[in-house]
Amino acid sequence: MTTALAALLALEAFIQEHLDCGELDSDVENAHVWMTCTCGAVITQMRDPPGP
């Protein structure tokens, strides 16, 4: 499994896990993808390969 796919699955799982919480917020910063939930949970994943 590639890092990119693993990161995607982790983000997907995070979304599914917090669907009932409320608002999900996501941001992309350089090679990282952040996702935060209104409940306070945060997930950070490496983006691979880095975008343009």
Ligand SMILES: [Zn+2]
């Ligand atoms: Zn949550």
